[in-house]
Amino acid sequence: MDLYEFMRGILREQRWGKVLSSPLTYQLVEKALWLARKGFRWRATYLMARFALAQTKKAYTGEAPVVWTSAFFPVEIVWGLGLCLFSPEVAAAFITSLGFADQALSQADQKGYSRDLCSFHRCIAGAAADGYLPPPAALVASTHLCDGAPLLFQNLAEHYKVPYLVLDVPYESTPEAEKYVAHQLAQIWNTLAEITDRRPDIGSLARAVDYSNQFRNHLEAVNTLRCRIPAPIQGSEMLNYLYLFFAGQGHKEAAAVFACLERELESAVDSENRERFRLLWLHLKPYHKGELMHFLEKEAGCSIAFEEMSHVYWPPLDPVNPFPSLARKILSHFAYKPLEWRIAVVDALARKYQVDGIVHFSHWGCRQSCGGSLILRDALQEKGWPVLLLDGDCLDQRNEAPGAVLTRAQAFLEVLEGRKEGSGGIAEK
Amino acid sequence: MITGGIDVGSLSSEAVLLKDGEILSYSIINTGADARKAAEQVYQTALEKAGLQSSDVDAVVATGYGRLVVPFATKQVTEISCHARGAFFLFPEVRTVIDIGGQDSKVIRIDGRGNVVDFVMNDKCAAGTGRFLEVIARALELSVAELGKEGEKATRVAEISSMCTVFAESEVVSLIAQGVPRPEIVRGLHQAIAERTAGLVQRVGIVPEVVMTGGVAKNSGVVAALSQKLGVKVLVPQEPQIVGALGAALLAQKLAQ
Ligand SMILES: Nc1ncnc2c1ncn2[C@@H]1O[C@H](COP(=O)(O)OP(=O)(O)OP(=O)(O)O)[C@@H](O)[C@H]1O
Numbered sequence: 160m161d162l163y164e165f166m167r168g169i170l171r172e173q174r175w176g177k178v179l180s181s182p183l184t185y186q187l188v189e190k191a192l193w194l195a196r197k198g199f200r201w202r203a204t205y206l207m208a209r210f211a212l213a214q215t216k217k218a219y220t221g222e223a224p225v226v227w228t229s230a231f232f233p234v235e236i237v238w239g240l241g242l243c244l245f246s247p248e249v250a251a252a253f254i255t256s257l258g259f260a261d262q263a264l265s266q267a268d269q270k271g272y273s274r275d276l277c278s279f280h281r282c283i284a285g286a287a288a289d290g291y292l293p294p295p296a297a298l299v300a301s302t303h304l305c306d307g308a309p310l311l312f313q314n315l316a317e318h319y320k321v322p323y324l325v326l327d328v329p330y331e332s333t334p335e336a337e338k339y340v341a342h343q344l345a346q347i348w349n350t351l352a353e354i355t356d357r358r359p360d361i362g363s364l365a366r367a368v369d370y371s372n373q374f375r376n377h378l379e380a381v382n383t384l385r386c387r388i389p390a391p392i393q394g395s396e397m398l399n400y401l402y403l404f405f406a407g408q409g410h411k412e413a414a415a416v417f418a419c420l421e422r423e424l425e426s427a428v429d430s431e432n433r434e435r436f437r438l439l440w441l442h443l444k445p446y447h448k449g450e451l452m453h454f455l456e457k458e459a460g461c462s463i464a465f466e467e468m469s470h471v472y473w474p475p476l477d478p479v480n481p482f483p484s485l486a487r488k489i490l491s492h493f494a495y496k497p498l499e500w501r502i503a504v505v506d507a508l509a510r511k512y513q514v515d516g517i518v519h520f521s522h523w524g525c526r527q528s529c530g531g532s533l534i535l536r537d538a539l540q541e542k543g544w545p546v547l548l549l550d551g552d553c554l555d556q557r558n559e560a561p562g563a564v565l566t567r568a569q570a571f572l573e574v575l576e577g578r579k580e581g582s583g584g585i586a587e588k
Numbered sequence: 589m590i591t592g593g594i595d596v597g598s599l600s601s602e603a604v605l606l607k608d609g610e611i612l613s614y615s616i617i618n619t620g621a622d623a624r625k626a627a628e629q630v631y632q633t634a635l636e637k638a639g640l641q642s643s644d645v646d647a648v649v650a651t652g653y654g655r656l657v658v659p660f661a662t663k664q665v666t667e668i669s670c671h672a673r674g675a676f677f678l679f680p681e682v683r684t685v686i687d688i689g690g691q692d693s694k695v696i697r698i699d700g701r702g703n704v705v706d707f708v709m710n711d712k713c714a715a716g717t718g719r720f721l722e723v724i725a726r727a728l729e730l731s732v733a734e735l736g737k738e739g740e741k742a743t744r745v746a747e748i749s750s751m752c753t754v755f756a757e758s759e760v761v762s763l764i765a766q767g768v769p770r771p772e773i774v775r776g777l778h779q780a781i782a783e784r785t786a787g788l789v790q791r792v793g794i795v796p797e798v799v800m801t802g803g804v805a806k807n808s809g810v811v812a813a814l815s816q817k818l819g820v821k822v823l824v825p826q827e828p829q830i831v832g833a834l835g836a837a838l839l840a841q842k843l844a845q
């Protein structure tokens with residue numbers, strides 16, 4: 160069963176804002192989730208849903224102070240203080256998957272947010288204006304990769320009238336930069352403790368770092384298992400684990416989800432998968448009700464063998480030196496560097512997963528991912544990879560021309576077909 | 589072996605019937621509001637013209653934005669592959685195909701065997717496509733078929749700065765009010781479309797021969813402006829609007845074999 164289908168079934172006919180902020184809903188959903196647990200293709204998905212649900216409930220019912228973190232902020236810091244974490248970008252994807260994005264997006268329009276902005280941010284702004292999100296005690300955003308987040312968060316901090324902390328990440332990864340970031344992380348950790356009235360305990364931060372390492376190890380194991388042909392799990396399923404990537408690192412439950420997935424993939428065989436083409440997916444996928452993923456994976460028989468999001472790019476963390484090693488993790492992100500790094504990583508992944516082609520889902524308004532996509536495409540094509548820059552929008556379907564996304568995707572598969580027939584495919588390049 | 593190709597576009601639908609690589613008949617109609625009905629009708633007309641029954645046809649490939657609603661199609665293939673295949677059949681030297689239809693413009697790079705290597709499509713709005721020309725032609729009280737000749741009369745070119753259909757229309761209305769001669773406005777439009785299309789072509793690179801397909805290729809003014817802008821002669825088939833359907837019928841031959 161599809162997780163979102165399951166949730167939609169429960170929430171249908173209700174106003175989404177009321178639903179999300181009522182504790183009663185969670186009791187109901189928890190129960191229903193438990194009853195439906197056997198219907199999920201992966202138990203890991205059930206575990207993630209349970210984890211996310213528990214955290215969401217905590218956030219809405221005020222069990223612990225809520226800290227909002229931007230997509231790339233090192234959340235180990237927040238978990239290490241025993242706080243409740245809310246990731247608005249993930250919430251935006253979730254709201255969209257449930258089919259409730261339109262209201263939030265129109266609210267953002269009415270508030271005057273430009274339609275040129277990333278729809279993750281517009282959706283959050285709209286939902287916040289509508290009063291449907293759990294009020295934060297503080298907001299933290301990082302300046303690396305996503306340039307829109309720090310400004311959105313400033314808007315939100317004004318809206319909620321709460322403190323806003325920024326992690327300033329230099330572009331160049333030098334020893335000085337590492338020190339600079341580590342120092343700020345320590346400061347943010349202390350400030351958050353002060354704001355939320357927690358005792359900053361280095362022991363519990365070390366534990367969070369340790370969980371983050373477990374997460375990393377299991378993810379690496381999962382990634383290795385995914386080299387198998389045919390692919391044991393689909394990219395679109397992995398892209399549903401967004402919550403773990405952006406909000407889970409440093410929490411024991413997130414590590415447990417990937418531990419479970421690792422066990423499941425060890426024994427999984429997808430003999431029904433014809434795997435007409437294997438694809439490498441860059442950036443995120445559409446979370447709205449568009450048919451793209453269904454078309455690719457179900458109708459056209461493609462496998463999204465791997466996606467950029469799941470790549471483990473950072474070295475293991477050191478629980479004894481949490482701040483410097485978290486700083487190193489941030490600074491080692493391959494997309495926050497000259498484009499040559501991303502090109503090299505994508506090329507290596509394409510080889511590792513023996514794909515036939517690469518799709519860059521060019522999400523409307525995302526500068527960090529799309530800004531370099533032309534150079535990325537040219538460089539990868541030069542290395543012999545067929546590349547599709549697929550313009551679309553993860554959340555706001557109004558930004559997609561009906562039919563055009565599917566036509567582009569299908570035409571790309573026809574190109575791949577032609578290559579297979581012509582030259583025996585990419586393996587001979 | 590007899591095969592058929594059906595191209596259900598946003599504005600027009602075409603059917604082509606082929607027998608062993610020879611065109612038996614073709615038909616072009618407006619798509620209208622009911623794409624399925626248009627597909628059936630255009631196919632029926634082509635069959636009648638060729639004196640055939642649908643049972644005589646070995647395979648049919650459907651293309652165009654309405655390709656999924658053609659119930660009698662053996663297979664659906666995108667316009668990208670079909671225009672490439674059709675253009676390659678007519679001009680074996682072609683390496684770049686430019687298809688401008690009612691709402692999409694596409695540039696397709698093909699290799700020496702007629703396979704698609706790369707392609708780009710315009711983004712989500714219909715700026716600079718056939719629909720745009722239709723709206724502006726109406727404001728000028730001309731038909732799209734008259735635009736080419738009208739533009740030839742101009743000695744100067746009016747500047748049209750907006751490519752958005754709505755804004756361009758009001759720009760044109762104000763040019764008319766200022767007394768700018770109609771031919772100059774038409775030339776300005778053709779120029780503007782050529783510039784926009786050239787931008788798209790540059791994204792896949794210009795490799796001759798360049799062939800233009802789709803209904804807008806019937807507009808000699810756009811073709812001339814584009815040839816000048818690209819610095820290569822843009823070739824146009826005798827009936828550019830059926831190239832997608834022709835390609836579909838050619839691809840159907842493979843299926844029937
Ligand atoms: N006789 C003509 N002279 C000049 N232009 C013409 C003529 N007939 C059609 N056109 C142009 O061609 C356009 C339609 O092109 P075409 O039939 O290729 O579109 P389509 O395939 O339905 O659209 P799409 O491929 O975008 O879905 C019209 O909008 C018009 O501008």
Ligand code: SF4
Pocket residue numbers: 230248277278279280304305306307308522524525526527528
């Ligand atoms: S899609 Fe891009 S712009 Fe939007 S939140 Fe993610 S990183 Fe930021």
Ligand SMILES: [Mg+2]
Pocket residue numbers: 597598652667689690802832
């Ligand atoms: Mg067309």
